[in-house]
Amino acid sequence: MKNTVQSIASWGNYPRVNAEVFEPANQAEIQSLVLENERIIARGNGKSYGDAALAPKLISTLKLNQIISFDAEEGVMECEAGVMLSDLLKIMVPAGWFFQVTPGIKQITVGGAIASDVHGKNHPGAGCFSDHLVSFELMTASGEVKTCSRSENTALFWQTCGGMGWTGVVLSAKFKLLKIQSSYMLQKTVRAANLEAIFSAFETHRNWPYAAAWVDCTHSDWRGAVFFADHVKEAGSPLVFEEAPKRNVPFFAPSWLLNPLSIKAHNYFYNRKNKDGERQVTLDKYFYPLDALQNWNRFYGKRGLVQYQFCVPENNAQKGIQQVLEIIRKSGETPFLTVLKRHGERAPEALHSFPIRGYSLALDFPRTRGIFDLVKGLDPLVWDLGGKIYLTKDACSAPQMGRVNPASFGEPKFSSLLKERIGQ
Numbered sequence: 001m002k003n004t005v006q007s008i009a010s011w012g013n014y015p016r017v018n019a020e021v022f023e024p025a026n027q028a029e030i031q032s033l034v035l036e037n038e039r040i041i042a043r044g045n046g047k048s049y050g051d052a053a054l055a056p057k058l059i060s061t062l063k064l065n066q067i068i069s070f071d072a073e074e075g076v077m078e079c080e081a082g083v084m085l086s087d088l089l090k091i092m093v094p095a096g097w098f099f100q101v102t103p104g105i106k107q108i109t110v111g112g113a114i115a116s117d118v119h120g121k122n123h124p125g126a127g128c129f130s131d132h133l134v135s136f137e138l139m140t141a142s143g144e145v146k147t148c149s150r151s152e153n154t155a156l157f158w159q160t161c162g163g164m165g166w167t168g169v170v171l172s173a174k175f176k177l178l179k180i181q182s183s184y185m186l187q188k189t190v191r192a193a194n195l196e197a198i199f200s201a202f203e204t205h206r207n208w209p210y211a212a213a214w215v216d217c218t219h220s221d222w223r224g225a226v227f228f229a230d231h232v233k234e235a236g237s238p239l240v241f242e243e244a245p246k247r248n249v250p251f252f253a254p255s256w257l258l259n260p261l262s263i264k265a266h267n268y269f270y271n272r273k274n275k276d277g278e279r280q281v282t283l284d285k286y287f288y289p290l291d292a293l294q295n296w297n298r299f300y301g302k303r304g305l306v307q308y309q310f311c312v313p314e315n316n317a318q319k320g321i322q323q324v325l326e327i328i329r330k331s332g333e334t335p336f337l338t339v340l341k342r343h344g345e346r347a348p349e350a351l352h353s354f355p356i357r358g359y360s361l362a363l364d365f366p367r368t369r370g371i372f373d374l375v376k377g378l379d380p381l382v383w384d385l386g387g388k389i390y391l392t393k394d395a396c397s398a399p400q401m402g403r404v405n406p407a408s409f410g411e412p413k414f415s416s417l418l419k420e421r422i423g424q
């Protein structure tokens, strides 16, 4: 089996560690890695931001990349855990199917989608990835493979969804898809003059299944735009997954490139570009707008970026989020990208899933020296609001902020830097 020692980081390029990366090609090779090592963790495509997929020894799942079956009549996909969502889209969309739930990036693995229990822009109606999972196969610490579903190994099923790899290595999974008639989305853009108008747009457009807002943190009243969408219902042009032409950021930008002034200028032009009204856009453009610029994380320079994504309950959401934004403003740190989403109720068993009924805000900050102090100041407020942070994005929050206790489930063998930071 191939293994290399690499200097490795995830999407935020922070933290970076030296790790031995194993690339098993089958179940037997994964089993020997699990049995022979005391501290090891699965790694998909490394698109978590912080230290969730980092450890001194990593099991890369990227060679587990086979589709096992695709029922194009019923819309059920079964594949190995290292298959990328981007590869599945090329097969499912022409057959008239899409993901029930997809994050804002398609270069992630199915194993990563389960371990983070990812959510999309349709959380109020569709929940998380786990809501549509039929079953998965899990390599446990003893080297045994267990089938987990809502009727078999149920506790392990729910611990693994959002369990950040701490229960074992997901080998393969079966999940249900969404029927679509068109490869286009009807998108409605609503520009908003301030934070209150953003929240009010979310509330008055509850009939749109998909919604996400851009918030301009450099503007005095936090103006923004909310992008609502629904699948186009009439069959028109052929079903095809059309990817936006890709551009690449070939090398790390100098660290000074993203500064409060350049971010303000960017937001000014982005705000002008957004136009109120409805139009049709491709699936790729609505769901994965950032994928058109490969390696965009290099804009943050070699120091990397830190994403702070937190969720707060509905009753406190607008006030609480405004308080957070006020603290950020006073700190002098400027997020380059800020995205607000509304969340619905989660399945009662899905204790490790990030979203709670309310709103989440994701803020991408250049990793400056001040960012750690800022996070230290934000965590207690988010906690007091009854909120939590998203572990798959985390690199520096206080241990309790994910509201998950790794000591209460999982296996000591499956350990990442994130788990050690939170406490075994």
Ligand SMILES: Cc1cc2nc3c(=O)[nH]c(=O)nc-3n(C[C@H](O)[C@H](O)[C@H](O)COP(=O)(O)OP(=O)(O)OC[C@H]3O[C@@H](n4cnc5c(N)ncnc54)[C@H](O)[C@@H]3O)c2cc1C
Binding pocket: 010, 011, 041, 042, 043, 044, 045, 046, 047, 048, 049, 052, 053, 061, 081, 082, 102, 103, 104, 105, 107, 108, 109, 110, 111, 112, 113, 115, 116, 117, 118, 119, 120, 121, 163, 164, 165, 166, 168, 169, 170, 171, 290, 392, 393, 416
């Ligand atoms: C631009 C961008 C946009 C994003 N948008 C969203 C979004 O809208 N919603 C959302 O929920 N997330 C979002 N994410 C986060 C991303 O979807 C998750 O971090 C996802 O888990 C990454 O998958 P991966 O294959 O890259 O996994 P990795 O980053 O490699 O690993 C993530 C976690 O999964 C575990 N893991 C991976 N594979 C396995 C396996 N086979 N068995 C057991 N554990 C495993 C790892 O141990 C780690 O804890 C976004 C990320 C980026 C970069």
